[in-house]
Amino acid sequence: MDWPQKRRTSFARREQNLALIGAVVTGAVLATGLLLLVLSRINPAYTTRLRGTAVDLxxxxxxxxxxxxxxxxxxxxxxxxxxxxxxxxxxxxxxxxxxxxxxxxxxxxxxxxxxxxxxxAVAAPRLDLVTIARFAGSSSGSYVRSAMIAAGTRNGVFSGQAVRADAGLVGRTTEAGDHAARILLLTDPTSRVPVIVVRTGQAALAVGAAGPLLAIRDRAGAEVPLKRGDRLVTSGAGGLFAPQIPVAEVVDVSDTPRARPFADPGALDFVAVYRVYLPVPEAPVALTAVPVPREARKK
Amino acid sequence: MIRPATSSFHLRTTDERLAMWRAASQRVVPAAVTIALIVATTVPVFVSVPIVPDLGLLAVIVWTSFQPRLMPPWLAFVVGATADVVTGTPLGVDATLLPAVVIFVRLVSARFTVRRYAFDWLFASAVIVGAAIVEWRLLAFTGVVGPLGPLLVRAVTTILAYPAVVALAARVERRLAAA
Structure with a gap:
């Protein structure tokens, strides 16, 4: 005996169904994209492995x-x-x-x-060179300013190391694959480097502004004016960059001062990667080891 | 006996199977060309303003307006996610932007029957500028806050690169049709 015959579907009905499926798939795709966006916002590091592989390729x-x-x-x-x-x-x-x-x-x-x-008796950590590597790619993607270098975890390059050229600081590594790594350049809007104005000794932040120049923000003692040609060097605060690496030269002394980085990635072939200057301690510091005022102690 | 319109795989001859694989592989070509263009935009040129055109976006627009069946939204999603990973933007920015562009272009081109080169270029320009503004907001949402200016500079170079990408897409399509 034959199977009971299915109800005959017209072409119009078929088209309708296809359109419906198409709309559902489209909606799902958009929803997935938005989900990825939210994930990127919550935890930017969740694609580290994937990105490392892409850099490698x-x-x-x-x-x-x-x-x-x-x-x-x-x-x-x-x-x-x-x-x-x-x-x-x-x-x-x-x-x-x-x-x-x-x-x-x-x-x-x-x-x-x-x-x-x-x-x-000043304790000075050693400054360890990891490797010297060649530039092998850039991001033109919007204003995420990054570069790729041809050295990766096999060469000892990991995420979060300082990168400099002879002229000055270039940036920091943000993603590392086996044979290649990505560098966040100083001019990226998410880049922040703690610096010191050499002439005055003021601490400040050199912030990327998606353009050729860096913005100088949060300068201690802002009432002392900057001069054109003032040199900015890393302060070593935060421990990633060693102190005294040249960063930029002040070119604009208006209310929103700006500085031009010494190292122009366009003129570079090779850069040096340095180990983190003061690594974050593996184990969290025990709170009992830190002197706490009696009033703040738990009873 | 009623033969189904498409026979199952094991009932086909070798030639029919080869033809099927060939047809399937042709559907991959637009995505492959688009991803190759995205890799090409990572050329190690360092200028402080992003002057390298967004070839991935252009390719998606061009395929969608000339061969909509070869660039469905889900494929644009795959291309966009690849672009995010390759160029270092937060994952999800292009993966959302490119399917949205495909949907928009499909909706609009269904309403227009004009197929003049200048009109296509103008329409693509409007989409590119709109995409730049949307991308600016999406980037800000993921924490990359910056001015709109650099994105507009890139939108201009992207608009100028339109004829080149159209020529490339036309060549690829002609090769596909001849194969």
């Missing part, structure tokens, strides 16, 4: 594409080196003499500084 692509261009520009540079060599050599010799003198002064000051530090 994209960075080698650019690293290999860059190779021939680097070779080409390296060759051109070598030719360019021979042009105007004599005046440049004289200039460099003169510079070298001046710098030798400066280095001698510096050595003397450093020795004196070491002696004084030993006298007052």
């Amino acid at each position: 994209v960075a080698p692509f650019w690293a290999s594409i860059r190779k021939p261009f680097d070779a080409l520009s390296g060759g051109l540079d070598r030719v360019g080196d021979y042009i105007g060599i004599v005046p440049r050599l004289r200039q460099l010799t003169a510079d070298n003499i001046a710098l030798r003198r400066a280095v001698q002064d510096r050595d003397a000051v450093a020795a004196e500084n070491r002696a004084l530090r030993r006298l007052v």
